[in-house]
Amino acid sequence: MAVREEDWSGGLRWNALVTVRGLRLSTGLVIFTFLTTHLLNHALGIVSLEAMAEAQDWFVAVWRSVPGTVLLYGSFLVHAALALLALYRRRTLRMPGSDLWQLVLGLSIPFFLIPHVLGTRVRSAMSGFEDTYDIVLQLMWVEVPTNGLRQAFILVVAWTHGCMGLHFWLRHRRWYPRAFPVLFALALMVPVLALIGFAQAGRDVAMLVEANGLKPMVPPPPAMGTAWWIAYGVAWGSLLGVLGARGLRFLRQRRTLVRIRYPDRQTVAVPRGFTVLEASRLAGIPHLSVCGGRGRCSTCRVRVLGDVADQPEPAPEERTTLARAGAPPGVRLACQLRPVSDVAVIPLLRATALDPPPAEQRWNGEERFIAVLFCDLRGFTALSEQKLPFDVVYLLNQYFATVGNAVEREGGRVDKFIGDGAMALFGVESEPTQACRQALAAAAAIARGVEDLNGNLQRELGHPLRLAMGLHAGVAIVGEMGYGPATSLTAVGDVVNVASRLEGMAKELDAELVVSDGTVRRAGVVLGSGEVLDLPVRGRTATVRAVVLPRAGAAVVA
The missing domain is CATH 3.30.70.1230 (Nucleotide cyclase, GGDEF domain)
Structure with a gap:
């Protein structure tokens, strides 16, 4: 039974669509699994320091093995790189509040995490420093108490970011509304127990120090300072590099602003390279787009007034969608049309009160x-x-x-x-x-x-x-x-x-x-x-x- 190309075309398009999304999801799940086990280990501080130490042996055996190290740090680097790529690709930083919070929390995690990783895993590898719970808690709660507060804060930030990502992934599953109360309770219970255990263990260590004095520690090697500068340099350089690239792109595009005229004498000036749909969103003009601006539907289509030949030719995907919608000449998809000169458009499907609710409430398509x-x-x-x-x-x-x-x-x-x-x-x-x-x-x-x-x-x-x-x-x-x-x-x-x-x-x-x-x-x-x-x-x-x-x-x- 020979397989013809058209039998597989839909699957190939789908595979291409989910590659980046699947990679971001899989790496995020690895990081979230690590974070969950880390928090549960902290929660055992409610029982005793000995319980935390016994669980840490299992934790270290998994995550500090060669496969665990490659999986964890590889996932972190890939996840961070994909986040920066998504930030660069955004034409505008206007977004729903939930998306903005998830983005800000995610971008802040590396800067909070670097001191902890350098002070435990890296220091242990470079100097033979034994980062057991009693030693680490002595550093955080006795010698420099602000380190303990910072560690508690980064746990909450990372956990919130991960839970938001899971919510966005699962919210359209049919079982999710029924499971949400239980999952929400777990999402609250895990960090609360972890923070209580972390604080209780810190109190126990402080009492031991008061009774027996400080435990001797291996001093950090001189190379730690270099590692600190490199880590922060890479983190800040990556973020500022992306923001700078966005700024250069904006300045380059701003040299040739394009004016898009809408009905009711509304005019929006945007840099060349913006789509008509992006211009509508930037100006707050209601504009339908059921597929989210991917050219898969025709609900955002507009009639271009004047000579259409002055604008870029539609890509094959846009021509296919317009043909299936039976669109006449002069009609383009607003999500695909990137005007190179001033243009006047009329949206053919106007947003009304009967349109579907936003994506937070429903699966629009x-x-x-x-x-x-x-x-x-x-x-x-x-x-x-x-x-x-x-x-x-x-x-x-x-x-x-x-x-x-x-x-x-x-x-x-x-x-x-x-x-x-x-x-x-x-x-x-x-x-x-x-x-x-x-x-x-x-x-x-x-x-x-x-x-x-x-x-x-x-x-x-x-x-x-x-x-x-x-x-x-x-x-x-x-x-x-x-x-x-x-x-x-x-x-x-x-x-x-x-x-x-x-x-x-x-x-x-x-x-x-x-x-x-x-x-x-x-x-x-x-x-x-x-x-x-x-x-x-x-x-x-x-x-x-x-x-x-x-x-x-x-x-x-x-």
Whole structure:
């Protein structure tokens, strides 16, 4: 079964989209794991200094091993570099308050952390200084008490920054609202216990010092001063270098200001290189952009007044989006148009009070690689005509329960039930390969469940229920859509349309499941049987290579 390029294009785009985001997330999780274990070690100070020391042995064995050191410090350097890169790429520093606080806290961490790392790990490596808890606490709480206060402060700053990052990552998961009270309580409890343990241990050490005197310490080597200057030089140099690069970029762009005129005589002057959407945001002019300014939707489109030829040509991605939206000549995407001369524009979709709430409250739309499964009952209309209405409701509820249990058990979510059909999404909370495997496993489970249902309701049915399912995977827009209580998380895009068409082909081919070949290969599965066909899909010029399975329950995931 040959794989054609179009079967994988959505996955390649998705992989490119998540590379930087995934790297920032994975390194952040490593740092947060280290911080959590460090705080829990501090919390044992509530019990005793001996308990802290015993736990420190395990802590050191993990994080000061060669793999642990490479993982931790590599993650810290990569995470910091990606933060500076994101800071440089921002055209404007106007942002929501939560984003600003997370940025400020994150940028401040290295400057608070350098003295602690140099005074413990680096000093230990350079001079044989034994940085056990009793020695470190003597330095922090007895010799220089301000060091203890600084250490407590950096713990709170780092923990808050990490918790904010986790919140932004998890807030769109469907289980998160239910788990939030527990997670919030843990987020408060861990640093509070750590600070209490840290302070209690410091008090115990101060009492020991008062009774027995100071413990002798290895003096810091002369090279420590050089290390201190290098560390702070790199930190300040990196931050000031990024801010300086932003300033030079602004000065270079400011030489040729571009004026953008809006309706109602509003004019915004921005440096060349800004998009129209960025100009709107900078001036506080409401401007729709559901996809967040990535050129994936057309809600920000504007009509350019005057000669469009004076402006840069649209990139292929913008031309594709405009073509799909059926935009006439003279219409451009505000998030992609970077005027090189004065221009007048008219936003075609105006922001109103009925527009979706901000991202903090709702998932306005995100591009994700998902697998979409449609399933329907064949001939159920004729069967329902022979049954009493209440009997039809009973049969449908039995069938819907079979579908829902199978989908949720495999990690998907039922998007909607329509008549005797259902639509399910996989990949909203999982990576692409796993989403495809989950969807195939759910399709097989639904088929087996309907077979059991036929056996249990043989007398009531008269004729067995017959399934038709279509499955396809690729990049779609996932977001909350609807109005009021009818709002729900769903998906739109070509992937959904193709999956629906494949379900219709399953009825025509008398098959239980028709699944696109790209989905099967992405999942890396072996199917028990099935014929590979190039199927014409209504609304598409190219055919879709698909696997036709007469019996989906026999599909085997390997």
